[in-house]
Amino acid sequence: MTKAAELAKMGEVLTNSQIGGRRNIIINGAMQVAQRGDVTGITGESYGGPDRFELTASNIGTFTVSQSSTAPTGFKNSYKVDCTTADASLGSEDLLRVAYRIEGQDLQQLAYGTSSANTITLSFYVRSNKTGTYNIQFQQADNSSKQAVVSYTISSANTWEFKTITVQGDTSGVINDDNGEGLILFWVLGAGSLFTSGSERSTYTAFSNGDVAPTQTVNLADNTANEWMITGVQMEVGEQATPFEHASSFGEQLSLCQRYYYQSAEDITGQLDGGSWHGHSINTTECFGSGNCFSGYMRATPTVVILDSSGATTGASLLGTGNTTGIVASLISNSGFAKISKSSGLTADREYQCHFTADAEL
């Protein structure tokens, strides 16, 4: 690009207000926050490693997801997918992909469904030992999953490469202004023949299985030596990828992630202490606490898992006595839960405590 062209493009960027204010729509794009820790043995859908990114392995091998310290210059972490059980011969419906889901109310600036619908640009750093063509889907949950499908190529094995992808605005598909799924990004890592018969395009059209991964050549599941890493994920309004917008602090990103997933302590298998939930039993089945135990308001009323002092699920600890199992959380709101209960066997008029996780992912 000539200097004149560069200046012209920069002028376009300024005109479109890409510079100034908050640009990146993606939370945890630098993969700094990883509340759940690494997750092994994935054969279905699972969050793990860096927050907000979910792996789905549908009949296609077994995987580990982790927060890796391998990263390009300017970053310290990446989201890593490792193949641990291979599947070199894909069935037609097999599918491996990483998802990032965005609330509809966080996408209203795109003005989808109007004549002023904005173009968006996705940029990221990616690295794998598997060179070849990969597909990305942009899927609208509010519009019968209509989607745009584009591709990128990893040219050099085990080398960080920077990719940018631009998708045209959708003038006919309204994204609802609510806390539901507005847009889902899927990075495809392997797909059976059901998903490869269509064609790619950077404009939204009706969903078709054949358009999920029409030009995907890579099957990351074909060898246990395979790995795929991504970081520096940024999605912004406009036709130009601007430099990655780093968060002002780790705490800022953690707080944003906790709208979707929260746990009572960094180590929820550790000692029950100030980070745990405390309550008082009023009879042999119900124990009430103060509630309001999440960090701010979560996206929706979350699913709660109760853990005892050993990290075992469905447990709580009776102070001074030990753990009891079969515990359920209830009176749950998006800011906390006020009760744990058991069908029978609590000790009345005693103090109970527990760790917990709360999941309000999309």
Next chain:
Amino acid sequence: MVIENAQYIKGIATNTNEVIKCSIDGVTVSVPLDPANRHYQEIQKWVAEGNTIAEAD
């Protein structure tokens, strides 16, 4: 998402269903009755497939 052993949990004071206790992918969870909760959505699909949520004890 593998859902098993779903049962409503009722509050004694309110005598209304408060959550669904079930196993999801082998982990026992408390799922609120919130249509925006992804696990509640999956339980509704599971019920539509012919499965049943047991009544509270």
